[in-house]
Each structure stands twice: as structure tokens, then as C-alpha cells.
Amino acid sequence: MLRSSNITTYTDILTPPEGYETEQALGLTFSMDLTMVLACAVSLFLSKEILEDIKGERYDVITALSEAKEKLRIYGHYGRIKVPETFSPVFTLLEPCIKSVRNKKGSFHPKVWLIKFNCKNSNEKIYRLIVMSKNITDTNNWDVTYHADGKIKTGNYNESLITFLNSFTHDSKDKKFISNIVKELEQVQFKNPDDISKVLFHGFPNDNFSFPNKMQNTVIISPFLSEEKLTEIKNCSDGVIYLLSKDDALNKINTNTLDKFKCYTLKDEIIDGLSLLDEITNNDINNLIKMDLHAKCYLWEKGSHTHIILGSNNCTNSAFSQNQEAAIEMVAHRDKIKIENILETLIDNTVYKINDYKDKEEEIKLFSPYIRSDEIIKDDSENIKQADQIRRLLEVSPLSGIITKDKESDSYTIEFTSNLSIPDKYSNWCVEVALVTNKSVKKILDKQVLFDNLELDSLTSFIIISIKNKDYNKYRYLVKVEYKNYSDYFSKMENRIVSEIFNSTNKLINYITWLLQCDPESSNDLPIFVETSEGFGSKNGVEFNIPLYESLILVAAKEPKKLQKIDHVISILESNNNIPEDELKIIEQFWKPFKKYIKGIK
Template sequence: MLRPGSDRLSYSHLLAPPPDYYTDFALGTTYSLDLEAMLGIPMALFMSEELGSSATQNPVAVLEGLRRSTDNLAIFCEPGQIKIPHKNNTVYSLVESSVFQVHLPRGRSFHPKVWVIRYAGPQKDPIYRIIVLSRNLTFDRSWDMAVCLDGKKGDEPTEKNSPLQDFIGFLIQHINSRKKRRRIKNIQEEIGQVYFDPQIQQVADFQFCPLGIDGHDKKSSSLFQSYKDLVIISPFLSKTPVKEFDSLALSNSSRTLITRRAELPKLLPEHFESFQVYVMKELVAEGEEGLSEDELQAEVPQNQDIHAKFYARSKGSNHALYFGSANCTQRAFDANVEFLLKLDYRKWGFKLADILEDIFGKDDKDNPFEKIESIPQGDFSDDDPADDLQRAIKELCRGKMRAHVISGEHQTETAGRGSLV
């Protein structure tokens, strides 16, 4: 299920419509947005082209993809996190009407990575697809995870989708296009009767878990509960949630934490006394040509690390798997807007060690990770001055700036709304 060398997903295939269907409307969320990467999204959604294929280098094909997506695509992102393209091109102005920045108060971040897509077809019932990811809409090569659910409209409403409807309702508040607001509102209403099928026999149930919006927080996600075994994959850490997870362990429990090497100094060694801690091997982080089964030998190796967010909790025969955007940080669970998908997994004889074997391989040669035997010493804090500066920059980007031009030589006046904290 989680073998890094073979169980790889194609972003293009996730977005492309099923056979005999076309994309009717798609809304996506991301923290950071690369406009160059975004140019390929309409081609995947509306033309079933591969991201990065030769077609995405064809100006005529790119323009056709943008034309088809004009009224049928909405992407929501964090203010100030849109990457400026390397080269100026008027084509980027064509995506402006599809991008909406979500301004949140008090330094909170908009951090979910979700797609809600409606596919239609001649004389066919619409298909809805929910994709829950940890990947931003960028060219980053780090390791991420994604889960995809398809469903069709049933005869009766289902309460299971209420959290998803609430999340879509939150997005509607941040869209300034009357036409797209109406389209998304229709999707919100219709999705209340859509029955999603995990298509995996071992998945007994699932739960949509938005965080940071009205009525939805870490308590409603049921993530922080007692366990016998626990696996956490998170590229970023802070001591408060790690300590809380540690406190929920039953006797003789196992705890595994996979993170980035750079995050280890943020926590004191005693926080990891109960955890088996792993980071990506430096050789792997420098490039992936030796790991993937794909034909990558001709590509230039790029630095990489884990970017996936994954939580697995077991107690008896009950196994809960969480995929999505939330890092194991206090801000993720107490401040940011995030989105997780919980899968209740049931399989005779299954244990979390099976997931770890998939990730680590059967011997050290196949293992892209290495165990950390000693944690760097030092007096470290979650409150890094660099983080404070980054938050101040974000607040500046979130501010709704305006300018006034006053007649007269060398007389200008600017003003801005918003506050720096």
C-alpha cells in the first residue's frame, strides 16, 4: 500500500475524468501555488493530458486547456504563497479568474490540499471525485500521499458528507465570482446525496475531517485517542502534539515517528524516549534515481524529503488511518484550516508493522530511511525568531492594500489595512 519504490500515483491520472466522462467543474485547495505548475492542471482535467508531457509545452494546447477551464475551475490558496513565474508571459493573466486567496485572521494559515471534482457525461449520472492529498500545487519532488474516492448521487441524503459540505461552504465565503459561487453552491448541495465508495474491501468506513472551520476541530477528528500502536509521518513538528500523542499510549505500546532531519533539533531528546525516530537517508534526499522503478535515469536528481502527513493508530482490531494536510504541529491542530480523511481499516491479521515494512522495505539496503539513535542536544524552542519573521511577512501579504495618488509633484500616499503580529 505504501511502498515508495512502486506504489506511486500520477497526479494527472487522479484529475483526469473517467472514460466517457468530461470534467464539469473542479475546485482545489493548496497552501502554495506555482503558476507554471497550474498551467498543466486544466490540461489534465479537461484534456486528459499528462502533467509535464510535450502537450503542456504546446502554446495552442495550453490555451485550449485554459479556455475550457475559464468558467469551470476554482483554486483556493494561502495569500502571499503564489510563486512568481521565472519568465513573464501574458498567459498567466488567463488563470487569474480561477485563483482565490483565503485570508484568515490572527496569523492562521490556509493549508488544506483537497480536490472536489464533478464529472458529467451524455446520458450518464454525474460522478464526484474527492482527492485528499498532502501535496501543494507546485513542482516539488518531495514524497507525498493521496487518497481518492469516487461516488454517485443516491436517492437519500447522507450525513457522512456534512463535514465536506461545511468545508465547501467555508470556501464559498472566499470567492468573489458570482457565477462560480453559484456553481460551487450547487455542488455543495448535490454532494449531500453522493455516496462515496472506497473500493477497498478492508476499508469499513471513512470520515471527512476538516479542521479550523466552524464546528470542526481536532476533537471532532477523533485523531487524539488512546492506542496500542502508533505511526506518525510528518515533515514538520512541534513538541505539544508529540507530547499529547505520547500521553495517549497504552502500556507496552509501539510508537514510530518519521520526520525530516532538520526538525529533530526542535524537540528535546526526552520527547522521543518512547518513539522510534526515522529520517530520510541523506543519499536518498539528494536524488531518487536509485529508488524509483520508473525510468528516471535520464532526469536530473533533485533534492527531496518527506512531505506526506500520515497518522495510523491501532487498538485491538481497530485501525484508523489518517491522510491529508495536517503536520504534527500545534498550529495545524489549533489554528490552521486543514483537511484530513480518516479510513477505518479492517483486515484479519493486519498490524501497523505491515505498513512500516512497506515503507522501510525488508532490509536496510531497500530502506530509504535511517533510524536516529541520538537526538541533537540543545535548548530549542518552537518559537524560532525566523518563524516570527515569516509570520509577519505573511500578515503583510494578507493585508488588503490600497494606494491613493494625489496631484502635485512628488506627492504620493499609500495606506494598508491589516495588522502585523
């Protein structure tokens, strides 16, 4: 049930079924990092995983993002994008895919994917619904995931899911994208997991969900807790309640509140990474990846049924009444799924030493009894709390911007405006802004901030916000600014990035060869760019040979959409001057019959 997942295991569930391709994908998350979003795009549109660093020039990333621009949208809470350690130009190509949501009452906190797949050889469609506790971030925390595929049937389904997906944006372009992916959803019947008789989707805060009275064998799994929510669940439960959480969360709860709970926390050994035992040697134990609890799950038995809710809701009041959250409730007969059996796989009262775990990976259980600690740990919590308050003020008064071009110098200026007013009680704090394309140039946020004399490749809608005082300077995040005239410049930036990657005819031939050989359903890893040897046997060392031409003809018959990907790159090269004119003429002559054919592809 609980699983520690990283970038590979996360993107695996986004991969299209065999024989299908992604038509449209909608992702909802609280936070994200850009590398993970790139990995999602590659998985969705090429059925591959990013197993290497994205540095360098990647055919897979460029190809996937050319489709993602129109087919992928990811909505996240405003300002919850991780600042990348190093900036890659391909991050710019993600900008149309990422959208921000501001929730004045709480947080935009769901973790949901809805994906529509088309069959390559027929009109059949498969929809995939994924509800989880994991954000679109490359962490190794313990999370829970539900996913199910569905097909169009006769009936009326998914009313609460459709209502939720239509609720969080008012932008007309966003509504059109969402409308296209949900328009058939009321006819889609998702397949229930084994032993599950009923599945219900809950979208908060508008869902009328409440915990029923007289719950038995109640289990709460949550990394964050509040007194009020625990008391509510306690009052609805008969008998012992199992509470699986984190030490720091339990230490904040009054002992009187916990008197009816049996409390457990992740073992220190588990947090320190002992689930990776197959990769561990004695010398590696001090270098394990931290894996904390991030799952949100509620289980109980009532009558003859077992209920399991999993999703994004922490065990707090705000998670059920203020935040925008999403969860799946699964119902099974108690004979099929027993909570005592689930607990048996999770809870362990035995204390192991590290060496005892060798060759016993199947026996490892995650949780051990909670031991309260009254030790006061000095940390940055007060600074973080104050910085969070300033962040919320920025959400209410977000940055707006406009880009202008200086016709004489051919340079650009970005002008930001802000209505932020920091209260006197936070007068020791300041807010700095910087472009993610040039982190070294930082400016204090004021009513007006200018970044001038910029090159085209410095333009970006990803802006670094740093909230700091003299004692604390670690609070940084990205916001995505929606410029009034950004579409005019994005196409120029996209053309610049692609033309710089394909800056020689040999690289273009390499790309065409790779794309023709790329089989989404093979197990081969995607290559990064490889320079070809000079000389193809014609003038200037450029020749599109006969086997390549024949391969393109075969692709035109079997997978014509691949030709559109190639045409997209060639069209960009035609509008730039990176390739010598005589070589470009050879390319255009070679591509001419395929270009005519592409016009008839839908």
C-alpha cells in the same frame, strides 16, 4: 502508501473517466505554482498531460483555459504563489481561476479536490474527491493521496465535507461557484477503497476530532513536529510509538519528549533521488532530484480495527486547532490491514551503499533509524523568520488596486494602496513590489504605489512581493490583487492574447484541424502550434476545404461543444484587426451556418 509524485503523476488523478468530461472543479491548496495550475487545467478539460515546456503557443493550454475560466476555481493561502522564472502570457488567462484565502489565526492549508464529471452520452454524473498532502506545485517530495469516485444515490452523505467547503469564503461569487458543485453532494456516495469499511472526512479547525485513548502500534508520519502535539499523542498511546520525520524536525524536539518514540528519518540516498534508479547511470548520481518527506499520516490500532488518517495536518498544535486543514480517516478490520505490515514496507535497519541498490528497486525501504545530531547549522532561518512576520502583516493589510486608462495616450496606470506599517524592530527591512509582467521595474511599497505608461499586455493581477534587507534578498512570492474594476480589462487582455496567437488564417485552420483530431481518450501527446504551408488554392492562399467542412458537420452531430471552442476564437478575431479584412470575410462566410447551429447548444 507513500509516493514521490511530480507534475505527471499529480495531474493523472484529475483526468476524467473514459466517456466523461469535467463540468466543474474545485481545488484547495496551501501553495501553488502557475505552471502546475496550467497542467491541472489541461488534465481536467482535455484529459492530457503537459509533457513539454509551455513556452510557445499551445493549442492545448489555450483550449483548456477557455473552459477553466468558468469551470475551475483554485483557492490558496494568500501570497503562497511561486514567482515563475519566466512569464508566459497564458498565465494571464489563469487569473479568474485563482483565489486567495486569508486566515487570521493560522494558515489556509488543505489539499483537496472536488470534481464533477458529466457523461458525454447521458445525464449520469461522477464526483471525485481527492484528499492529499501535496500542494499544487511541481515537486518530487514523498506524499500521500486518497481519491475516490462517487455517484448520486438515495441517502444523506458528506455532511462534514459540505460544511468545510462552505466555510472558507464569504465572497458572493465564490459562494455561488461552490454552491453549484456541492448542491448534490449530500446525495453522493463515494466508493470506499479495497479493505476499507468506513471513511470519514475531517475539516479543521471546526472538526471535533481528537486522538482516542489507548491507541496501539501508533505511527506518525510528518515533516513538521511540535512538542505539545507529540506529548498529546504519547499520552493517548499504549506501547511504542513510531515517529517518521525529518532530521531537522527531530533535532528540535527535546530528548525527553522522544523517550517513548522509535524515531526514523528518510535515508539520505532516498532524499537524493534513488527512487529514480531506472533512469540512473553511474554518471548521473550527482545530479539526482531531491525528494524530501512531505507526507502527513497517522495510523493506530484500537480493538479490532486499524485507523489511517492522511491529509494536510502536520504533527503540530496549529495544524489541529488554528489552521484550515483537511484529512480523511479510513477504518479497516485489523485482519485486512495490519500496521506491522505497513511498517515493514517503510522501515529498514540495513545500511546500503549506492551501488547495492542496482536491480533492487523493489527492496528499497525509505526510512532508517534516526541518529540525533547536535551540530548547529548556520542558515538563513532567522532572516526567514523575520520575513515571515512581515509577510503576515501584509496578509492582514493586503494590497488593493485600481486600473485607469489614459484616453489620450491609450496607456494604463495601476495604482496600489497599502496600510502596511512595519514595526521598528524590522526597520532594517523593506518591501518591494513589481508586476509579474515586468519584473525589472521594482518600487518600494508605500501607502500609494503607481505603475504608469503601461501597455494592455502589462496589466496583471499577479504582483511580486520581495521582502529584503542588506543581508538577505531571497524572499519573494506572488500575491493576487483583486482590482475593483478588473473584469472590464480582463476581457480585453484575453482578446489580445488570443488574437496574437491566432494572427494568421493558417493558424486558425491549424487550430480547427487540431481540435477536430484531438481525442481526449487517445494516448497521443498534444502538439504545439505548427505553421501550415502557404496556399490552400484560393485567393490570398486561404481556403476552408471540403473535408474540413465535412468534419465540422460530423463534430456538430457528435461533439457540438467543440464548435463553441472554435466560435470563441473566431469571435475574438472578429473584434480585432490581426487578420486581413478579406480573409476575415472568408472565415465569417465559412463559419456562418455553424454559428447559427451553436445558438441552440446548451
